[in-house]
Amino acid sequence: MNKKLGFIVVVLVLIATPIAYAAESVSVSGVSLALIEGAVHSGDMGIDNASVETFTINKPLAEVVAFYSAYFKNNGFLIIGGEDPTGFNASVKKDNSMFTVKIFAENGKAILQFVW
Numbered sequence: 001m002n003k004k005l006g007f008i009v010v011v012l013v014l015i016a017t018p019i020a021y022a023a024e025s026v027s028v029s030g031v032s033l034a035l036i037e038g039a040v041h042s043g044d045m046g047i048d049n050a051s052v053e054t055f056t057i058n059k060p061l062a063e064v065v066a067f068y069s070a071y072f073k074n075n076g077f078l079i080i081g082g083e084d085p086t087g088f089n090a091s092v093k094k095d096n097s098m099f100t101v102k103i104f105a106e107n108g109k110a111i112l113q114f115v116w
Contacts, residue, residue, distance in 0.1 A: 029116035
């Protein structure tokens, strides 16, 4: 019985963590996405046929990657790619929306980019 209870607790923590840390949201390709607590908008740019939203987060890269890995999995997104040696790099799809998410380290901070 203790193993079952432990498993249930772990699953609930994995589901609740992205929700607990989400303070704000951003609209990307028509989908509202949670932003990890402490994310600061550091720019947006329009590149030919694409939009880019960039956020800086003063948290360890691994924490930001874990947050978004769990967030996308727990919210029914299709993920192509994911964690890699530099952080997180994936194409993400839900319903009729598709975008790219990149998370990497720069100058001791985590950088989060959405491209669509």
